[in-house]
Amino acid sequence: MSFLDTIRIALRALLKNKMRAVLTIIGVVIGIAAVTTIVSIGQGASQLVSGEFEALGTNVILVFPGQTRRGGVTQSGAPTLTAADSDAISRDCPAVLASSPIVGTGGQIIYGNENWNPKEMQGVGEDFLTVRNWELEAGGFFSKDDIEANGKVCVIGQTLIPKLFRTVNPLDETVRVNNVPFRVIGILKKKGANMVGDDQDDVVLMPHTTVRKRINGSPLDTVHAIMVSARSTDQMGKATKQIQALMYERHEVGPTDEADFSVQDTTEIAATLGIITGTLTLMLSAIAGISLLVGGVGIMNIMLVSVTERTREIGIRMAIGARGKDILRQFLIESVVLSCIGGAIGLALGTATSMAATVLINAYKPGTDWPMVVSIPAAFVAMGFAAAVGVFFGYYPARRASKLDPIDALRYE
Structure with missing residues (x-):
């Protein structure tokens, strides 16, 4: 008997019991759909994380302040980084492309009768756009002279234009930030929302000097953080080591002292987040895969019932010349076909569920732009796994059918 004849007989047998076949594959459908959905959402999360770090800036390293400690004793809880540290990093670290101090603040910005509370109000250095890999839509950025003079100039993001200016061109207009007048000299290009849905x-x-002195009213030269960009991805490690060595020297950190700063490489943070999302995806997929095993057990049970019900048919086929391997192949194909049909339906259902989940996530957090990822390799793996379930759980019933004695099978009532 040819292979195609065996497939035709197997399909005919399945079509005789459509409801039984449908109920049999439900477990496989749910398992494949769950795994497909989880993998798709997990890969979307990984892409989103990667995109967020690219949006943060290429090859970015962050330096954060800490407490001053000498000999294990805390000396001060005040911020320990200064704008001079940022200048020194740019000047003395060959692997560094640019750096910028960061001074955060908050409050209201007013233009005419309109007012708005931006999510971020920052004092930065003249190289901030280089570090963040951000471009201007219009106008210019403040210069070193503006920083040294505590210049009352600002650059705004796209969100503020409709909120404050409506149809007016913002360039050269005067706004008030916490009642301090600022002239708008530039407009940033659109960045979109970050991974948690915050509007960038x-x-x-x-200018960081303006924020520190005119808005925050601080007489100190301290900054909240320093953002650094390495010259290339390959030089990230070298830049990090150079920054650490320079800061240890500038802050006079001794062998027994705890550093009053920390240096974080965003590629390491991204890699860590990637490992976390990958591990969670794998764990959840494994849990969802349990339903595949349940579906496989269901297939085995139904195939055993089918063997019992078709004992006389098996006996007749053997009596007219069918060999044991023909019977084995027929029942094995029935099992694999059942499992693969369930896998295909599950794959389609999982893809649809992933699309729906992506739409809901983006609707819940407007601007998040959570990506919809359909992995072709993952789809092939899912179908392969479904077929493997059919082979594994269908082999015992198929072998049992192939070992029936033709005479006993013909006597079966």
């Missing part, structure tokens, strides 16, 4: 375009950038 809802931002006002000002």
Whole structure:
């Protein structure tokens, strides 16, 4: 008997009991759909994380302040980074492309009768756009002279334009930030929302000296963080080591002292987040895969019932010349076909569920732009796994059918 004849007989047998076949594959459908959905959402999360770090800036390293400690004793809880540290990093670290101090603030920005509370109001250095890999839509950015003079100039994000200016061109207009007048000299290009849905375009950038002295009213030269960009991805490690060595020297950190700063490489943070999302995806997929095993057990049970019901048919086929391997192949094909049909339906259902989940996530957090990922390799793996379930759980019933004695089978009532 040819292979195609065996497939035809197997399909005919399945079509005789459509409801039984449908109920049999439900477990496989649910298992494949769950795994497909989880893998798709997990890969979407990984892409989103990667995109967020690219949006943060190419090859970015962050330096954060800590507490001053000497000999294990805390000396001060005040911020320990200064704008001079940022200048030194740019000047003395060959692997560094640019750096910018960051001074955060908050409050209201007013234009005419309109007012708005931006999500981010930051004081930064003249190289901030280089570090963040951000471009201007219009106008210019403040210069070193503006920073040294505590210049009252600002650059705004796209979100502020409709909120404050409506149809007016913002360039050269005067706004008030916490009642301090600022002239708008530039407009940033659109960045979109970050991974948690926060609008990155809802931002006002000002010289860090202006924010520190005129808005925060601080007489100190301290900054909240330093953002650094390495010259290339290959030089990230070298830049990090150079920054650490320079800061240890500048802050006079001794062998027994705890550093009053920390240096974080965003590629390491991204890699860590990637490992976390990958591990969670794998764990959830494994849990969802349990339903595949349940579906496989269901297939085995139904195939055993089918063997019992078709004992006389098996006996007749053997009596007219069918060999044991023909019977084995027929029942094995029935099992694999059942499993693969369930896998195909599950794959389609999982893809549809992933699309729906992506739409809901983006609707819940407007601007998040959570990507919809359909992995072709993952689809092939899912179908292969479905076929493997059919082979594994269908082999015992098929072998049992092939070992029936033709005479006993013909006597079966």
